[in-house]
Amino acid sequence: MIRSITKPKSKEEIDTLLKGLNRIFIIGCGTCVTLTRTGGAPEVAAMKEALLESGKLVTGHVVVPVACDNLTSEILNEEMEKIEQADVLLIMTCAFGVQTVSSQLKRMVVPALDTLFIGKETAYGQFNEICTQCGTCIIGETGGICPVTNCHKGLVNGPCGGTNQGKCEIDNNKDCAWTLIYNRLTELGRLDSMRKLQGPRNFLGEPTPGKYQISKS
Amino acid sequence: MISSFKKSLDSGKFIVTCEVAPPKGINLEKTAHHIDLLKDKVDAMNLTDHQSSVMRYPSLGGALMVKEMGGEPILQMTCRDRNRLALQGDLLFAASRGINNVLCLTGDSVMLGDHKTAKGVFDLDSSQLLAAIRILEKGKDLGGNDLDGSPVFCAGAIVTPEANPIEPQLIKFEKKIEAGAEFIQTQAVYDLVRLKTFMEYARQFPVKILAGILLLTSAPMARFMNKNIAGVNVPQTLIDEISQAPKGGAIVKGIEIAGRMIRTIHTEKICDGVHIMAIGKEELVPDIMAAADLTS
Numbered sequence: 001m002i003r004s005i006t007k008p009k010s011k012e013e014i015d016t017l018l019k020g021l022n023r024i025f026i027i028g029c030g031t032c033v034t035l036t037r038t039g040g041a042p043e044v045a046a047m048k049e050a051l052l053e054s055g056k057l058v059t060g061h062v063v064v065p066v067a068c069d070n071l072t073s074e075i076l077n078e079e080m081e082k083i084e085q086a087d088v089l090l091i092m093t094c095a096f097g098v099q100t101v102s103s104q105l106k107r108m109v110v111p112a113l114d115t116l117f118i119g120k121e122t123a124y125g126q127f128n129e130i131c132t133q134c135g136t137c138i139i140g141e142t143g144g145i146c147p148v149t150n151c152h153k154g155l156v157n158g159p160c161g162g163t164n165q166g167k168c169e170i171d172n173n174k175d176c177a178w179t180l181i182y183n184r185l186t187e188l189g190r191l192d193s194m195r196k197l198q199g200p201r202n203f204l205g206e207p208t209p210g211k212y213q214i215s216k217s
Numbered sequence: 218m219i220s221s222f223k224k225s226l227d228s229g230k231f232i233v234t235c236e237v238a239p240p241k242g243i244n245l246e247k248t249a250h251h252i253d254l255l256k257d258k259v260d261a262m263n264l265t266d267h268q269s270s271v272m273r274y275p276s277l278g279g280a281l282m283v284k285e286m287g288g289e290p291i292l293q294m295t296c297r298d299r300n301r302l303a304l305q306g307d308l309l310f311a312a313s314r315g316i317n318n319v320l321c322l323t324g325d326s327v328m329l330g331d332h333k334t335a336k337g338v339f340d341l342d343s344s345q346l347l348a349a350i351r352i353l354e355k356g357k358d359l360g361g362n363d364l365d366g367s368p369v370f371c372a373g374a375i376v377t378p379e380a381n382p383i384e385p386q387l388i389k390f391e392k393k394i395e396a397g398a399e400f401i402q403t404q405a406v407y408d409l410v411r412l413k414t415f416m417e418y419a420r421q422f423p424v425k426i427l428a429g430i431l432l433l434t435s436a437p438m439a440r441f442m443n444k445n446i447a448g449v450n451v452p453q454t455l456i457d458e459i460s461q462a463p464k465g466g467a468i469v470k471g472i473e474i475a476g477r478m479i480r481t482i483h484t485e486k487i488c489d490g491v492h493i494m495a496i497g498k499e500e501l502v503p504d505i506m507a508a509a510d511l512t513s
Contacts, residue, residue: 152326153297153339158389160323160342161377161404164447170326182385194385197392200301200345200359 004094025086029067039092067097073104135205143184150177223371232490239274256288270330295324312368347396377448378415405431476508
């Protein structure tokens with residue numbers, strides 16, 4: 001299942017964001033950030049301890065089941081007394097959860113995490129991006145492996161000169177997407193599709209900001 | 218306008234190109250010195266484009282200097298820092314100033330350079346940039362609009378003959394030729410047997426190939442490249458040869474090795490020419506050419 005993959009912000013950055021805000025309510029989430037161990041029950045408890053140690057007052061905390069869901073406001077309503085005592089909500093969810101809570105409660109929020117990408121756990125504790133949601137899917141011509149996501153430069157016409165021993169120039173442990181694609185297309189007997197010169201990408205395929213309306217006709 | 222470099226390529230003579238790196242700053246003295254020293258000795262000189270993703274004076278400015286000083290520039294353009302509007306605009310500017318040779322590169326990752334948190338653009342890739350050049354020459358831009366005055370270019374690209382695995386690189390190489398590359402400057406090569414094998418394959422394509430000759434300056438430098446530069450393999454025999462040079466004589470040995478390789482490539486007609494990279498030591502290019510028995 002795809003997940004929103006997050007990593008904790010540094011203590012220094014959180015301290016800066018919380019400067020002058022002493023009464024804090026913490027919100028975690030039972031879905032993606034529980035899987036990534038960045039905002040589940042144990043991480044919320046640890047954050048509470050860290051805040052208390054640094055002299056903050058924690059008015060309460062909760063781990064909602066799915067922070068980005070519309071029902072989150074109803075769960076948070078049950079905590080409203082503690083929330084109203086707080087200067088700020090410190091939110092240990094992905095940015096989608098932070099913005100959901102922010103729009104529902106209209107209160108000061110501080111994200112405790114950085115949202116990295118939409119991906120999945122490919123090995124224990126290892127998360128990989130699978131799709132950048134570019135809006136112009138070309139994996140029908142690349143053996144089902146996405147170069148827009150898996151090539152560091154998002155190249156669509158084959159490898160750059162930095163590829164080495166099947167690895168990427170930025171990381172010896174990262175497979176070169178185009179070596180993987182070459183191997184897959186060879187296995188499939190479809191190397192011809194790699195020989196096709198792909199035109200410049202259509203960056204309008206991914207509207208900024210993303211917006212899509214199902215046709216009403 | 219047909220560039221003098223294009224005429225050299227078409228003449229069938231053995232081609233020599235070299236590199237000049239624009240400075241980090243606006244003190245152009247050293248760059249001007251190198252251009253002055255080399256402009257009449259080589260067929261053309263490449264102006265590197267923020268090489269290794271290190272921010273410097275632009276390749277376009279360097280190419281303009283070469284032109285103004287009476288030399289023949291090859292404008293290196295990477296796709297790392299500019300989108301298709303900026304790339305096309307710079308190509309128009311180049312052509313308007315008599316800069317008609319372009320080497321199209323993807324560009325190193327910004328993470329390898331000195332502005333690691335910058336955005337890598339890669340709106341186009343090297344083969345798409347080559348195709349864009351051919352479209353501009355037909356009086357159109359990539360948006361399909363008419364140009365008022367169209368440019369002419371001699372366009373080139375690179376290949377890494379010692380890449381491992383080589384097959385995906387060769388597909389890209391063929392796409393670059395299909396997109397319009399007229400000349401190829403290779404990544405540094407040291408193993409001439411492998412170069413010959415590559416050339417047996419590459420000869421079937423209508424493209425001039427200049428072998429990349431990178432000056433070895435010391436044994437640690439050679440080992441560093443083997444470890445860190447993709448597709449560069451300095452054989453142990455050459456590393457041994459340079460380590461056995463007398464104290465302070467490594468550079469002399471490096472010049473001798475480069476000269477020897479160029480001489481073999483020339484006399485055995487392995488490639489159409491050479492591209493000499495003397496990174497930071499451009500003043501040694503005439504010595505390398507002399508060691509190769511090449512006269513300007």
